[in-house]
Amino acid sequence: MESKRYKNCLQQIRSRATDVVDEKTGLVVKKESWKDLYVHVASKNNFPTAAGLASSAAGFACLVYALAHLMGAKESYEGEFSTIARLGSGSACRSLYGGFVKWNMGKEDDGSDSIATQIVKKDHWKDLVIIIAVVSSRQKETSSTAGMQTSVKTSPxxxxxxxxxxxxxxxxxxxxIMKRDFATFAKLTCADSNQFHATCLxxxxxxxxxxxxxxxxxxxxxxWNASEGTPQAAYTFDAGPNAVLFAPDDKVARSLLQRILYLFPPASDADISRYVVGDQSIMELAGIKTIDDIEALPTPSEWSGIDIPRTKGELGYLICSRPGQGAIVLEDSAALLDDATGFPGQ
Amino acid sequence: MESKRYKNCLQQIRSRATDVVDEKTGLVVKKESWKDLYVHVASKNNFPTAAGLASSAAGFACLVYALAHLMGAKESYEGEFSTIARLGSGSACRSLYGGFVKWNMGKEDDGSDSIATQIVKKDHWKDLVIIIAVVSSRQKETSSTAGMQTSVKTSPxxxxxxxxxxxxxxxxxxxxIMKRDFATFAKLTCADSNQFHATCLxxxxxxxxxxxxxxxxxxxxxxWNASEGTPQAAYTFDAGPNAVLFAPDDKVARSLLQRILYLFPPASDADISRYVVGDQSIMELAGIKTIDDIEALPTPSEWSGIDIPRTKGELGYLICSRPGQGAIVLEDSAALLDDATGFPGQ
Structure with missing residues (x-):
């Protein structure tokens, strides 16, 4: 974590701190005391870091939310915390909220109006299924922040x-999104992902x-989409090789997952419970429990008669998911940190 | 070869035919007879076809030039034959001439002013060395003509x-090019290649x-360029995976070839005389005669300390070349076709 980005976030939250009473101990921290207190931050994530899967966005959103909660910080306008998270990592502003979120570019030079706002909550489009295909968890050659700065300077x-x-x-x-119009959503998602990578090139x-x-x-x-005539699935790639794939409902998600597993089977000695992680319902729907079930998958109709390479182990793993909620404070029992040491447990 | 493209070129040249006297036999073909005569065309190339190395450009330029020569066709304005070659394959208009050629887009809807003109002859910049790295000679998934039409329709x-x-x-x-300014030439060549592929994406x-x-x-x-601070070499990719690389002179070309061979060594059992073909002078300058010489190449300074994969056989082969001349009529003795059968010999 770059020290300057981290300090920026800490300072901004500190300056918005209020008097806080600890529920258990009754201990009061006065708002003017926060500037003199040190904060011990220990963070653990279960996501590939710096692989272009918004790990820094998740991390900074978590940091800003946790600090704001700790210090009883108050927003002076809606979305102010998102502008603070943005100081840590641009897309962190979006990661504070759940459901569908947009990042408003803003017009001010100081970025004060560059904020994220929630379009709809997660339940608005709960049928949507998200499958992340992790191609590689190696660190990227170009960080997305540095990459974007070079693009702004040099891409016509x-x-x-x-x-x-x-x-x-x-x-x-x-x-x-408002209309849950998957065909348009898919068309725009794919086209915009490709255009982002076009400007990188x-x-x-x-x-x-x-x-x-x-x-x-x-x-x-x-x-698949061409063969069906209408978009079945959509893809988007952030600043990395990993695909985020969308399907409109469980039934189509099952077909998508079967296609992915057909074309990208796990290595023969892979542990299938580690090859497909997250929400297991789509795997169950697809009737896949073992590597044998994957090897028995029929050729998808659009690939029939085509000699395609099915290189085992080309993908690292798959994450099945659905639209999620934003940052929340978990119960103590769900903490990933050891209460006694303050360091990551497990 | 698509029949319609071929017929277009043939018709256009036929309509510009003149009376032709065969030197050997004294036989006269009157200009009005050409429309009734059949033409037997046999073509052979020594270049990967449909792999994005302008094979159709070379083929149609050759066809138009040969037909024009056979039928004594005359241009009514300079560059007219290039507009005819363009009907076969867009970039064929450029391939009629040697040295450096530009294709003027033109303004007319009928394409009559979309012609190629020579900027300078091949001797203007004779120090330039061209190395083509043939990545794959497999046919492309998308033909460049169809690809460009889809891009025009869909790429914002x-x-x-x-x-x-x-x-x-x-x-x-x-x-x-006029100034033989390699740094600018390299910068523009690389940037434009990347931007072309960006619009494809x-x-x-x-x-x-x-x-x-x-x-x-x-x-x-x-x-390499970043490490030296000024462009040493340039790359451009046409509608395929193969790189066309440029170096300003023999000395730099030697360093470029050594780098390519270091990072892309041939398979251990490869025949080196088939791995690097064309002009052999750069190989001689680099002191490379055997696979052992390639394996003994030192790590280029900019790669030292970096763990790079040196996958053998990742490239098909390399072609060393220099700016060349345009279409010419060869002596009978250089013909690739068998005079007796009219079909490709050898």
């Missing part, structure tokens, strides 16, 4: 994208986040 | 590129011509 296409393409797509996307020197495995995942979705 | 970035970026770069590139569905090996070749050049 980025400015055009930011000024002429994205604002229109933001309006269309918000409408698609247009950067000097060029930035490549996707690799040949990412391309094969795109091929899987595009070929 | 392509129009911006065509209207706002390319015209300026064309002027700068012509100036760089911005296409729906996205088009990928480059693969992970292409990316590693880009990394080789970018890392």
């Amino acid at each position: 296409l980025l400015q055009h994208r930011a000024q002429s393409v994205v604002p229109k797509r933001m309006v269309e996307m918000e409408e698609a 247009d950067t000097s020197p060029p930035i490549f986040y996707m690799n040949d495995t990412s391309r094969r995942l795109i091929g899987l979705v595009e070929k | 970035l392509l129009q911006h590129r065509a209207q706002s970026v390319v015209p300026k770069r064309m002027v700068e590139m012509e100036e760089a 911005d296409t729906s569905p996205p088009i990928f011509y480059m693969n992970d090996t292409s990316r590693r070749l880009i990394g080789l050049v970018e890392k």
Whole structure:
């Protein structure tokens, strides 16, 4: 964690602290005391770090939320904490809230109006299934923050994208989400992911986040969608090679998962419970319990007659998920930190 | 070869035919007879076909030039034959001429002013060395003609590129060539190659011509250039995964070839005379005669301390070349076709 980003977040929350009474002990920390107190921060995540899966966004959103809770900090306007999280990692502003969230670019030079707002809560589109295909958990060659700065400086296409393409797509996307219009959602999601990576390639020197495995995942979705005539699934790649895939409901998610497992089988000695993690309901629906079940999967119709490589172990693992809630304070019993030492347990 | 493209070229040349006297036999073909005569065309190339190395450009340029020569066709304005070659394959218009050639977009809807013109002859910049790294000779998934048509229809970035970026770069590139300014030539060549592939990625569905090996070749050049502070080499990728690499002179070309061979060694059982083909002078300068010489190459300074994969056989082969001449009629003795049968010999 870069010290400066961390300090920025801490300072901003400290300056908004209030008097806090500890429920258990009755101990009072006066708001003017927070500036003199040290904070011991221990963080543990169960997600690939710096692999382009918004790990820094999750981390900084968690940090800002936890500090604000600890110090009884109050927002002076709605979304102010998201502008503070943004100081740590741009997309952290979005990660504070659950459901569907948009990041408003803002106009001010100081970034004070660059805030995230929730479009709808997680229950608005609860049928949606998310499958993350982790291609590689290796650290990226280019950090997304440094990469974006180089793109802004050197890509002739980025400015055009930011000024002429994205604002229109933001309006269309918000409408698609409100209507739960999966076809439009999928079209915009894929097109915008590809255009983001196009501007990375247009950067000097060029930035490549996707690799040949990412391309094969795109091929899987595009070929399926073309064969059905309407979007079945959508893909998006953040600043890394891993795919975030969407399906409109459990039934389609089952077909998607079967396709992924057919084209990207685990290594023969893999532990299947570690190959597909998270929400297990789609695996159950697909009737897959063992590696043998994966090897028995029929060729998806759109691939029949095509000689495709089924390289085992090309994917690291899969995470099945659904739209989630934002930052929350867990019960003590759910803590990942050891209360006695203050360090990560387990 | 698609029949319609071929017929278009044939018809256009036929309509410009003149009376032709065969030197050997004295036989006269009157210009009005050409429309009734059949033409037997047999073509052989020594280049990967449909792999994104302008094989159709070379083929159609050759066809148009040969037909024009056979039928004594005359241009009514300079460059007219290039507009005819363009009907076969867009970039064929450029392949008629040697040295450095530009393709003027033109303004007319019928394409009549979309012609190629020679900027300078091949001797203007004879120090330039060209190394083509053939990544794969497999046929492409997307033909470049079909790909470009889909991009024009679906890429929001392509129009911006065509209207706002390319015209300026064309002027700068012509100036760089006139001045033999390698640094500017390299910067523009790499940036424009990347931007072309960016618009392919911005296409729906996205088009990928480059693969992970292409990316590693880009990394080789970018890392070297960054380490030296000025461009040593340049790369460009046409509609395929193969790299066309440029070095300003023999000395730098030797360093470039050594780097390519270090990072992309041939398979252990490869025949080195088939691994590096074409102009052998750079191989001689690099002192490389055997696979052992390649294995003994020192790590390039910019890669020292970095754990890089040196996967043998990742490249198919390399072609060393220099700026060449345009289409010419060869002596009978150099013919690749058997005079007796009219079919490809050898």
